[in-house]
Amino acid sequence: xxxxxxxxxxxxxxxxxxxxxxxxxxxxxxxxxxxxxxxxxxxxxxxxxxxxxxxxxxxxxxxxxxxxxxxxxxxxxxxxxxxxxxxxxxxxxxxxxxxxxxxxxxxxxxxxxx
Amino acid sequence: xxxxxxxxxxxxxxxxxxxxxxxxxxxxxxxxxxxxxxxxxxxxxxxxxxxxxxxxxxxxxxxxxxxxxxxxxxxxxxxxxxxxxxxxxxxxxxxxxxxxxxxxxxxxxxxx
Numbered sequence: 001x002x003x004x005x006x007x008x009x010x011x012x013x014x015x016x017x018x019x020x021x022x023x024x025x026x027x028x029x030x031x032x033x034x035x036x037x038x039x040x041x042x043x044x045x046x047x048x049x050x051x052x053x054x055x056x057x058x059x060x061x062x063x064x065x066x067x068x069x070x071x072x073x074x075x076x077x078x079x080x081x082x083x084x085x086x087x088x089x090x091x092x093x094x095x096x097x098x099x100x101x102x103x104x105x106x107x108x109x110x111x112x113x114x
Numbered sequence: 115x116x117x118x119x120x121x122x123x124x125x126x127x128x129x130x131x132x133x134x135x136x137x138x139x140x141x142x143x144x145x146x147x148x149x150x151x152x153x154x155x156x157x158x159x160x161x162x163x164x165x166x167x168x169x170x171x172x173x174x175x176x177x178x179x180x181x182x183x184x185x186x187x188x189x190x191x192x193x194x195x196x197x198x199x200x201x202x203x204x205x206x207x208x209x210x211x212x213x214x215x216x217x218x219x220x221x222x223x224x225x226x
Contacts, residue, residue, distance in 0.1 A: 034214060043120075043204050043217035089157070093214075101147070101170070102215055106156045 002027045002103040004090050009108035013080055021075040021108055023064075023090035031092040033057075033066050033073040034102070038087040047075075047088070082112045117141040120205050120218035127195065128226055135190040135221045137205030145210050146188040148180060151202040151220070163188060164210055195225045 007022040025033065032051045036044040048057030053068035064075045073090060090105040118139045127133050139146065148160040162170035163182040177199075179191040188205055202222050206215040 032214075036217075041219075043118075043219045044206075044215075045217065046214055049214060101159065101162060104157045 002031065002092055002094060004092055004103055004105035006090050006105035006108050010111060011108060012111045012113065014113050015082055016079045017112075019075070019077040019080045019084075019110070021088055021090075021110070023073045023075065023105060025071050025073065025090075025092050027071075027092055027094065027103075029094060031094050033064070034091040034093070035062070035064055035073070035075050036089040036091060036104075038089065038107070040086070044089060080110070080112045082114055085110055085112045118205060118207055118216050118218035120203075120221050122221060123219065124222045124224075126224045126226060127192065129195060129197070131195075132191070132193045134192065135203055135205075135223075137188040137190075137218055139186055139188075139205075139207040139216070141207060141209075141216060143207035143209045143216070144185055145208045146182060146185075147206045147208075147215065148188070148190055149204040149206065151204055153201075157204075161190075192223075195223075197225050199223065200225045 003026045005024050034049045035047040037047045038044045048059040050057040050066035053066055056065045062077045064073050066073055087107045087109050089107045091102045093102050121136045145164045147162050150158045150160055159172050160174045161180045166182050166185055177193050177195055181189040202220045204220045205218040208215045
């Protein structure tokens with residue numbers, strides 16, 4: 001079956017530091033890949049996505065590249081802000097048929113210090 | 115405004131109570147989902163409705179009963195819950211085949 005593995009957290013960084021959050025997946029076929037973010041007290045919001053190999057998703061300074069050869073979708077940001085403090089979830093979707101559904105990683109908490 | 119609205123935002127209920135969580139989406143999506151998010155545990159998919167038909171029920175106890183009267187509305191009826199059912203309950207919707215979900219803000223449920 002499909003699965004998503006995220007690096008263990010939490011992660012604490014100083015403002016303006018470089019961020020990398022690792023995500024690897026196992027799936028049959030050609031899944032779509034997603035990063036979701038959950039701010040305190042809120043639901044999940046789609047941050048970015050990529051639907052095929054070598055695609056790069058980007059939003060709000062965050063980027064992730066769909067790497068089929070390494071089955072990875074690592075999230076990066078060059079300079080984090082305090083407002084980026086949140087929980088980040090990597091997810092995949094087989095994206096086919098009426099019963100396609102998202103498989104989530106466990107999530108990782110990012111705290112950014114001023 | 116995310117397009118998916120959940121009510122109430124917070125709910126405290128006793129173990130003998132009956133309550134319902136409501137989810138409404140204004141995005142024209144044809145699939146809706148209930149997830150449970152507990153502290154220090156992964157997101158748990160509870161139910162999936164596609165075109166108003168339940169297509170997945172992940173071994174959820176019968177004290178949770180979903181209802182999807184139309185493609186825009188989804189309910190989760192709660193009855194005789196346990197304290198371990200306290201969690202954030204998230205609703206999401208999607209257009210099947212596109213993969214991306216839109217989530218509501220969740221209902222924070224506390225069972226006392």
